Structure formats: C-alpha cells, structure tokens
Amino acid sequence: MQLGSMPLLKRWRLEQEAITFAVVLLLVILLAWGSPAFLDSNNLDSLQTSMAPNMIIAIGMMVLFIVGLFDLSVGAVMGLSGIITALVLSAGYGMGAAIACGLGVGIGIGLINGLLVAVFGINHLIATLGVMYMTRGVIEVLLLGAPLAGFTSFPLAFTMLGNGSIVGVYWMFLFALALVVVGEFVLRRTVLGRRLYFTGGNHDAARLIGIDTKRMQIGALVFSGFMAALAGVLVTARIGMANRYLGIGLEMNIIIACLVGGGSIAGGKGSAIGAMLGVAFISLITNAFNLFEVPSEWQSSVIGAVLVVVVAIDGILLLRKQRVSWQTILGWRSPRRNSATLPAE
Amino acid sequence: MTEATSMAVATSALAERGRRHLGPLPLLVVTAALCLFLGLTRENFFSASNLYSLVYGVSIECLAVFAFTYVMVLREIDLSVGAVYALAGVMSGYLLLEGVPMWGAITIALAAAALVGLINGLLVVRLRVNSLMLTIGTMLLVRGLVGVMTTTLRGNTFPRPFRALSREQLFGVNVSIVAMVVLAIAAILFQQRSVLFRHMCYIGENLRSAVIYGVRADRIKVMAFVASSFMAGVAGIYTASRITHADANMGLGMEFTMITAAVLGGASLYGGRGNAAASMLGLFLIAVLINGMAMYDIEPVFQQFVIGALLITTVAADTILKRRG
Numbered sequence: 001m002q003l004g005s006m007p008l009l010k011r012w013r014l015e016q017e018a019i020t021f022a023v024v025l026l027l028v029i030l031l032a033w034g035s036p037a038f039l040d041s042n043n044l045d046s047l048q049t050s051m052a053p054n055m056i057i058a059i060g061m062m063v064l065f066i067v068g069l070f071d072l073s074v075g076a077v078m079g080l081s082g083i084i085t086a087l088v089l090s091a092g093y094g095m096g097a098a099i100a101c102g103l104g105v106g107i108g109i110g111l112i113n114g115l116l117v118a119v120f121g122i123n124h125l126i127a128t129l130g131v132m133y134m135t136r137g138v139i140e141v142l143l144l145g146a147p148l149a150g151f152t153s154f155p156l157a158f159t160m161l162g163n164g165s166i167v168g169v170y171w172m173f174l175f176a177l178a179l180v181v182v183g184e185f186v187l188r189r190t191v192l193g194r195r196l197y198f199t200g201g202n203h204d205a206a207r208l209i210g211i212d213t214k215r216m217q218i219g220a221l222v223f224s225g226f227m228a229a230l231a232g233v234l235v236t237a238r239i240g241m242a243n244r245y246l247g248i249g250l251e252m253n254i255i256i257a258c259l260v261g262g263g264s265i266a267g268g269k270g271s272a273i274g275a276m277l278g279v280a281f282i283s284l285i286t287n288a289f290n291l292f293e294v295p296s297e298w299q300s301s302v303i304g305a306v307l308v309v310v311v312a313i314d315g316i317l318l319l320r321k322q323r324v325s326w327q328t329i330l331g332w333r334s335p336r337r338n339s340a341t342l343p344a345e
Numbered sequence: 346m347t348e349a350t351s352m353a354v355a356t357s358a359l360a361e362r363g364r365r366h367l368g369p370l371p372l373l374v375v376t377a378a379l380c381l382f383l384g385l386t387r388e389n390f391f392s393a394s395n396l397y398s399l400v401y402g403v404s405i406e407c408l409a410v411f412a413f414t415y416v417m418v419l420r421e422i423d424l425s426v427g428a429v430y431a432l433a434g435v436m437s438g439y440l441l442l443e444g445v446p447m448w449g450a451i452t453i454a455l456a457a458a459a460l461v462g463l464i465n466g467l468l469v470v471r472l473r474v475n476s477l478m479l480t481i482g483t484m485l486l487v488r489g490l491v492g493v494m495t496t497t498l499r500g501n502t503f504p505r506p507f508r509a510l511s512r513e514q515l516f517g518v519n520v521s522i523v524a525m526v527v528l529a530i531a532a533i534l535f536q537q538r539s540v541l542f543r544h545m546c547y548i549g550e551n552l553r554s555a556v557i558y559g560v561r562a563d564r565i566k567v568m569a570f571v572a573s574s575f576m577a578g579v580a581g582i583y584t585a586s587r588i589t590h591a592d593a594n595m596g597l598g599m600e601f602t603m604i605t606a607a608v609l610g611g612a613s614l615y616g617g618r619g620n621a622a623a624s625m626l627g628l629f630l631i632a633v634l635i636n637g638m639a640m641y642d643i644e645p646v647f648q649q650f651v652i653g654a655l656l657i658t659t660v661a662a663d664t665i666l667k668r669r670g
Contacts, residue, residue: 116657123614125477126660129601133653144644252485255478265475297496301489307482308468315472329471 013271016262020277027284035291041168043287048169049162049238051283052176053078053231054254058261058275059183060227061254066187067213067220068200068267070255071113072128074228075247076135081105081229083142086154086242095158102233103226109135110225114218132251143244154240162238172234176276183272196220200267256303257282259310266318369623372609376630379637387640395636403632404525405587406602407625408580411528412572414607414624418542419569420549420616421469421476425461426577427599428487433458433578434585434595438503439494447506451582458578459571461487466570470563484600495593502590511587521583525625532621541565549616601656606631608659631655 009015031038057074064070085102089095109131116127164171187193198206199216207213228247235246261278263270282303289299319329383390390396409426416423433454440450465483469476502508515523536542547555548562556562577596584595608614609630610623634655635648 116661120661121664122657122661123664126604126614126656130653130657130660133601133649133656137647137650137653140649141644141647252481255481259478265478295493295496297492298489300485300492301487304482304485304487304489307485308479311474311478311482312468312472315468315474319473 014262014273017271017274017277020261020274020281024277024280024284027281027288031284031288031291035288037291038287043291044168045165045170047283047287048173050286051279052170052172053235054250054257054279054283055176055276056179056231056234057224057228057250058254058257058279059179059272060224062258062261062263062270062272062275063183063187063196063220064224065258065263065265065270066196066200066267067216068203069117069124069217069220070128070258070265071221071224071228072125072251073109073113073132073135074224074254075250076132076139077106077109077225077228078232078235078247078250079244080109080135080139080142081232082236082246083139083242083244085233085236087142089154089158095155098158099233102236103229106225106227106229106232107222108225110222111218113225114221117221118214118217139244143242154237158237159240160237162234162236162240172238175234180272180276183275187272197268200269202268252307253282253303254279256307256310259307259314264314265311369611369620369626372611372623372626372630376626376633379630379633383633383637383640387637390637390640399629399632399636400522401519403625403628404519404521405580405583406599406628407525407528408521408583409573409577409599410603410606410624410628411532411621412569412576413603414532414610414612414619414621415545416569416573417604417607417612417614418545418549418616418619419566420552421566421569422480422604422614423462423465423570423573424477424480424600425465425484425487426573426603427596428484428491429458429461429574430577430581430584430596430599431491431593432461432487433581435491435494435498435581435591435593437582438501438507438585438591439498441504441507442498442501447504450507454582455575455578458581459575462571462574463567465574466567469570470566491595492593495591498591503585507586508589509586511583529622529625532625536620536622545569546617549618602628602631602652605652605656605659608656608663613663614660 009018037043057078061071061074081102084105085098088098088101113124113128113131116122116131117124162172166174187196195206195211195216198209198211199213203213206216232246236242257278258270258275259265259278260281261270261274261276263274263278285302285306286299288294289296289302316329380390409430413423413426436457437450437454440453441447445453461483465476465480468474468479511519511521513520544555544560545565547558547560548565552562581596585591588595603624604614606627607619607624609627610620610625612619612624631652634651638648638651639645
C-alpha cells in the first residue's frame with residue numbers, strides 16, 4: 001500500500017493509541033457526568049500529581065517495551081532515589097547535590113540491570129525482579145529504626161518542585177508532558193529512535209545491519225532507571241518526606257499502562273503518547289474507584305482483569321495478523337489439521 | 346550476614362556447575378553442608394522441634410512446587426500460584442463461615458483454584474499469549490478477590506474441624522510430610538518411566554517439532570496449568586487450616602521462591618528440563634538458609650535481599666550453562 005493512501009492513524013502508527021484515547025475520553029465524560037467531585041480542583045490536583053510521576057516512569061518503560069524488555073525494579077528505584085535525596089538533603093547538602101545523588105542511584109541501578117540482562121544474558125524478568133528485591137532490602141536497611149515519616153525538613157525550593165503550579169496546572173505535570181513530547185520526537189524523528197524500534201522488532205536482523213543491540217538494551221534500562229529516579233525525586237518533593245512504601249506495586253501499574261497504550265511484550269511497538277494515554281487510563285480508573293467509593297480491594301482485581309483482557313486482545317490481533325481464522329482461535333475447529341496454526345519458531 | 350550470603354552464592358554456583366552430569370547431587374551436598382554448618386555453630390539448629398517445624402513448613406510448599414516445576418518444563422510459567430494458594434485458603438474459610446459444610450467448602454475452593462488454572466491454560470494455548478504477562482494479570486485479579494474476602498472475614502478464626510485438618514497425623518507425622526515424600530517418589534518415577542514426561546521435555550525444548558511429531562502440546566499444557574493451580578490450592582487450604590484465620594498476605598512472593606527452588610533443582614526458564622523432587626530440595630535449601638539467618642539474628646529485612654541475590658545467581662548460572670551446553 002502506498003504510504004500516502006494509508007489512513008492517517010495507520011500511517012502514523014497510532015491506531016491503538018487512538019482507541020486508548022477514545023476510552024480515556026469516554027472515562028473523563030462518564031466521570032464528569034457521574035460524579036460532581038471529579039472536576040473539583042482538589043481532585044484535579046491529585047490527578048495531576050499522581051499522573052505526572054507515573055507518566056515519567058511510563059516513558060522509560062515504553063522505551064524498554066520498544067526494545068523488547070521490561071523492568072520490574074522501577075517502583076523500588078523510585079523509592080530508593082526519593083529516600084537518598086531526602087537523606088542527602090537532611091545531611092545539609094544543597095538541593096543540586098541531593099537531586100544528583102537521587103538520579104545517580106537510578107542510573108546506577110539501571111546500569112546493573114543492563115549489565116545483567118545484556119552482558120550476562122539473564123532473563124530480564126528475573127534480573128529486574130531480583131534487583132527489585134535487593135533494592136527494597138536496601139531501603140529497609142537504610143531506614144532501619146527511622147520513624148515512619150522521617151526527614152521532613154526540606155528547603156522551600158525543593159518542595160516547590162513538587163508543589164508549584166501555574167493557573168492550576170502543576171509544573172510537575174507540564175514537565176511530564178514536555179518529556180512526552182521530547183520522547184515522541186526522539187522515537188519518531190531520530191536515528192536513535194529508529195534503532196530502538198529495530199532492536200525490539202527483530203533483534204537478529206538489527207544486529208546484522210550493524211546496530212549495537214546490547215548497547216541499546218543497556219541504554220534503555222539505564223534510561224528507565226533514570227526516569228524512575230526522576231519520578232522518585234519529584235514525588236518526594238511533593239509529599240515532603242522520605243517514604244519507605246513509595247512505589248510498592250507500581251511496576252505492574254506502569255506495565256499495564258504501557259500495554260494499554262500500545263506497547264507489546266514482543267517488542268518493536270509503542271510510543272510516548274501511548275505511555276501517557278495508558279497512564280491516564282489507569283489513573284482515571286483508580287480515580288473512579290475513589291470517587292464512587294468502591295472498596296479498594298477491588299482495584300487489584302479490576303487492574304488484573306484489564307491486564308488479562310489486554311494481553312488476550314494482543315494475542316488475538318497477532319494471530320489475526322498471521323491470518324489464523326476466528327474458528328481456530330476460538331477452538332471450534334481442530335487446530336492440528338491446520339498448518340497455519342503451528343506455533344512460530 | 347556476609348557469611349550466609351557468600352555461602353548461598355557459592356553454593357548455588359557450585360550446584361549449577363556440576364548439575365548437568367550429577368543431577369541434583371550437588372544441591373543435596375550443599376544443603377547437607379549448610380545444615381551441618383548451622384548444626385555445628387548453633388546448638389539449637391539440630392533440635393528436634395526446629396528440624397520438624399522446618400520440614401513441616403517446607404512440606405506444604407512442596408505440594409505446590411511439584412506441579413509448578415512441570416509448568417516450567419513446558420517452557421511456560423505460572424506466576425499466579427501464590428495468589429491461587431491464598432484464594433483456596435481464604436475461600437474455604439469464607440465458605441465455612443457462610444455455613445457451607447467443610448468438605449463442600451474445600452471442594453468448591455479447589456474447583457475455583459483449578460478454574461484459574463484452566464483459564465490460564467486455555468488462554469495460553471488458544472491465543473498463544475505470553476504466560477508470564479497473563480499469569481501476572483490473573484495473579485492481580487485473584488489477589489483482589491482474596492483481599493475482598495479477607496476484609497469480609499475480618500480475622501475470624503476458622504471452625505475447629507477445619508483447623509484440625511492440618512493437625513491430622515499419619516505414621517506419627519503430619520499428613521503433609523507424608524504427602525511430600527509420596528510426591529517426591531512419584532516425581533522420580535514419573536520422570537524416569539513415563540512417556541508423558543518425555544513429551545513434556547520435547548514441548549519445552551522445541552514446541553514446533555513436538556507438535557509436528559504428534560505430541561498433543563495444547564492438551565498437556567492446559568493440564569499442567571490446571572495441576573499447578575490445583576496443587577497450589579491444596580497447599581493453600583492446608584496452610585489456612587494451619588494458621589487458623591484468613592490472611593490477605595498469604596503466599597505473597599511465593600511464586601518467586603518457587604522459581605528459585607525449581608531452578609536450583611535443575612529446571613530452566615528455557616524449558617525442556619526439570620525435576621520436581623529436586624525442586625523440593627531447593628525449597629529446603631531456601632528454608633534452611635532463612636532458618637539459619639534467623640538463628641544468626643540477621644535482620645529479617647535482609648531475607649528479601651538474600652532471596653533476590655539467590656534468584657539472580659541461580660538464574661545467571663542457568664543461563665550461562667545453557668549458553669555453554
């Protein structure tokens with residue numbers, strides 16, 4: 001098909017993003033219509049400040065999805081970098097030094113992940129999971145005996161990072177949006193972006209045409225660690241204390257957001273806009289639970305169900321692309337008769 | 346602390362290196378050596394009550410790791426075991442307090458557990474989805490249900506006949522220990538004698554050629570997922586009976602202990618091999634390690650760290666072995 005004659009969304013590879021956008025829009029309309037508290041400025045504030053860090057992490061995670069990896073340690077990295085920043089600040093160092101330390105932690109852990117995955121060839125699930133456990137261990141050790149809400153005296157300039165706003169829009173949120181725009185530009189319009197897609201789309205082919213796929217993988221993991229650390233610093237500035245529970249279970253929400261926003265576990269697919277929309281979706285769902293006062297225990301179930309449905313749809317779309325008939329997918333016809341349904345290599 | 350960690354690292358690396366030729370023997374030696382070390386340096390390690398509670402605790406998890414290992418042999422993974430374990434336990438308690446007779450409650454809870462496995466299995470074979478992502482989804486879904494039921498139960502103690510289940514004895518020891526021994530022997534026989542196990546290895550090694558040669562891969566996979574959930578359910582009900590009340594955190598992180606144990610026991614993330622009896626031994630090693638850390642008064646927060654390190658080391662060794670072999 002000629003590029004010019006393709007539908008716009010297909011040409012820009014934004015088909016799934018468009019669906020997510022429609023769903024997000026629908027959710028916004030339903031919430032605004034169903035709950036008067038939704039458009040309340042308090043609610044909008046909390047929506048923005050919960051979305052912004054998640055968007056930042058999701059951009060990093062989406063880059064990982066594009067190269068065909070994911071990172072389970074982001075929640076723990078976010079927690080640790082926030083705590084390190086708080087510790088350095090309360091030790092009397094300046095704000096710049098504290099933030100640099102926090103971000104350094106993220107880069108360091110990302111580098112460890114990258115080396116484990118790309119150099120030692122360890123399965124990324126296990127590597128990042130082990131690193132997550134170890135990072136959580138470090139957090140507990142660092143805060144051993146510390147009060148639950150320790151380290152609360154931050155300089156005003158630092159707390160403004162998380163609390164400053166202009167006409168009701170938080171700086172933090174604007175910053176996250178700017179990162180989405182920059183991320184989208186890099187992914188679409190630069191050689192680096194192209195290489196990332198090639199690495200995830202077909203690893204061997206990418207290596208054969210001279211892309212250093214190992215470096216791409218390490219770079220993506222370092223980037224994701226850095227973004228998680230950035231989010232950790234911002235959240236610490238927002239809540240004004242070191243919190244040892246920061247980011248627990250966050251990795252799953254981010255992964256689900258990326259899947260909803262058009263990423264694929266198989267790699268080679270995804271966009272920064274998709275990451276943003278996916279996070280908006282998850283945040284709105286969570287917000288809906290709070291507004292309609294659904295017991296929080298149900299949240300995990302609904303998010304799990306969303307993940308199952310998204311993974312199933314991803315699978316069906318992939319099979320349809322391989323021209324497997326609906327009858328075979330649903331099991332109405334014996335699959336063993338049909339060579340087209342043999343599992344791929 | 347450093348002693349325990351370096352020991353764990355050294356031991357697992359050792360266990361991996363020799364495994365290809367020696368089977369689970371190195372793991373056995375390492376576990377025995379660790380036991381000996383703890384026994385010599387801490388006087389109460391070899392006390393009957395400590396050893397018995399160690400074996401008893403492990404025996405329950407062994408029920409679940411048995412089928413879990415075979416899912417890994419098929420080159421799939423089932424991360425929902427921990428959640429299903431909690432579901433079966435909490436659900437049977439929930440039904441009991443709703444007035445359902447005991448065996449009815451247990452049957453329904455086990456059926457629910459098996460149903461989760463069936464859904465996992467069918468989605469994996471029909472839609473060819475990645476079992477890792479899918480079972481994370483079912484894990485979250487089931488965890489949510491467990492949370493809802495636990496909140497309803499509000500820490501009520503389960504009825505006496507249900508609590509008595511876990512105190513049931515056979516040959517002078519708890520039933521679960523007998524079950525563990527039986528399962529270990531069954532696993533060894535199954536792995537050495539049965540065609541089904543060989544087919545399972547073929548599926549894990551190369552799904553496509555296994556299917557071409559007429560192995561009914563789909564059916565075997567669904568069966569393995571159902572078995573994994575079912576056994577997790579059995580273990581969960583037993584544990585619920587043991588701890589006497591509903592606990593939302595039951596089985597949290599259990600899936601990763603299972604992976605570590607299975608890989609220690611010779612299974613691979615890349616499928617094609619595995620030994621359920623050795624996985625049980627792997628669970629023992631982990632339990633002894635944690636027990637030893639407690640005896641040396643190491644902060645419990647370090648346990649997470651050590652399990653994480655153990656997981657990475659064993660899988661790294663597995664990966665390097667795979668590359669060389």
